[in-house]
Amino acid sequence: MLILQLAIILAAAKVAGSLSVRLGQPSVLGKLLIGIVLGPSVFGLVNETETLAELSQIGAILLMFIAGLETDIERFKQTGKAATFVGLGGMIMPMVFGYLAGVLLNLTTLQSWFLGLLLSATSVSISVQALKELNQLKSRAGAAILGAAVIDDVAVILALAFLMSMAGEDVHFTAIILKKIAFFAAAILAGWKTVPWFLRKFSSLQVTETVISSALIICLVYAYFAEYAGVAAIIGAYMAGLAISTTNFKHEVFEKVETISYSIFVPVFFASIGVSAQFSGIAQNLGLxxxxxxxxxxxKFIGAAAGAKLSGFNRKSSLGIGSAMVSRGEVALILSAIGIESKLLSQDMFACIVVVILVTTVVTPPLMKWFFREAASGE
Structure with missing residues (x-):
């Protein structure tokens, strides 16, 4: 059954993506929407399974790995201030207003802060594809968005650890911080010394496609240890791409990993977001x-855009950056699952949040198309 479902997803995603481009929107929007059509909410041709979820995760990892490969390291270094302002601006504002919404909904103080934290999460894996299609991934704005995603992810996880300790969970805040510091230090050191050495040694083996195999090994190892350290796997994959982008293997790896990714894993990732959408019982909670x-x-849009403006971007570019930070994606879904387990989210609120995450994910590509087109026309 999985084989047939994959065939359906790949065919539908490519056709829907092409149709979306013809209508003047990024192809990723069509791929997201076709997932909803294929899934249980409409035709039920494709069901959410553990295997499909795993393939989807690989798609997200490879997408961020490609983003790392395409990132200009020098430009990335130059956008440190902008990335910090965008990441923190796009986190603080949703957290405050999310907390106020929780108070308005008569949630407890901890539940209200958790709702704010949930709304402050960002996942730019969707935005990366839109940036590629808009030729903005290698731009200064693209570098700021990717840097902000790393900062946002780390800040949200640390805030979550603090909140869980306040909720009485067995969380050692200092240990969590040290674990993340250790991961980033090890990732940077490995990227400087180990990654180039491993690529040279592994690629010399007398078998076929050793370069791409060695690159994928590095990507998956980085993703695994990132997740183990409490950082999103996609951030680890992005750092692996950054490490390889400084080597002489960059172009060969990019060409081959892009072929592998966009032929199967990335379309599955986009479509599976729509497939996993659940719309049952939302009518009574539509207002919420x-x-x-x-x-x-x-x-998220205003907070991130304000951070970009304060860091030196012009108004139109700032709006483009703000739009790219809107999508919550898998990071917010992970936090939602934690909220259910720790009783910080009710089942009804969880169902609502899942729909909200889907809404933010679907609106991000057209928003980016609009604002980055405006920014380009203003240059």
Whole structure:
């Protein structure tokens, strides 16, 4: 059954992506929407399974790995201030307004802060594809967005650890911080010394496709240890791409990993987001979903855009950066699952949040198309 479902997903995703481009939108929007059509919410041709979820995760990892390979290291270094302002601006504003929404909904103080934290999460794996299609991935704005995603991810996880300790969970805040510091230090050191050495040694083996195999090994190891350290796997994959981008193997790895990724794993990732959408029982909570969706979109957009403007970007580029930070994606879904387990989210609120995450994910590509086109026309 999985084989047939993969065939359906690949065919539908490519056709829907092409149709989306013809309508003037990024192809990723069509791939997201076709997932909803294929999934249980509409036709039920494709069901959410553990295997499909694993393939989807590989797609997200490879997408961020490619983003790392395409990142200009020098430009990335130059956008440190912008990335910090964008990341923190796009986190603080959603957290505050999310907390206020929780108070308005008569949630407890801890539940309200958790809702704010949930809305402050960012996942730019969707934005990366839109940036590629808009030729903005290698730009100064693209570098700032990717850097901000790393900062946002780390800040949200640390804030979560602090909140869970306040909730009485067995969380050692200092240990969590040290674990993340150790990961980033090891990742940077390995990228400087170990990655080039491993690529040279492994690629000399007398078998076929050793360069791409060695690169994928590095990517998956980075992703695994990132997740083990409490950092999102996609951040580890992005750092692996950055490490390889400084070597002479960059172009060969990029060409081959892009072929592998976009032929199967990335389309599955985009479509599976729509497949996993659950719309049952949302009618009675429609008002709440609309309220949280508006808060989620506007606060992230305005907060990140304000951070970009304060760091020196012009108004139109700042709006483009703000739009790219709107998508919550898998990071917010992971936090939602933690909220259910720790009783910081009710089942009804969890169902609403899942729909809100989907809304933010679907609106991000067209928002980026609009604002980056405006920025380009203003140059």
């Amino acid at each position: 979903i609309v309220l949280l969706s508006v808060i989620a979109i506007l606060t």
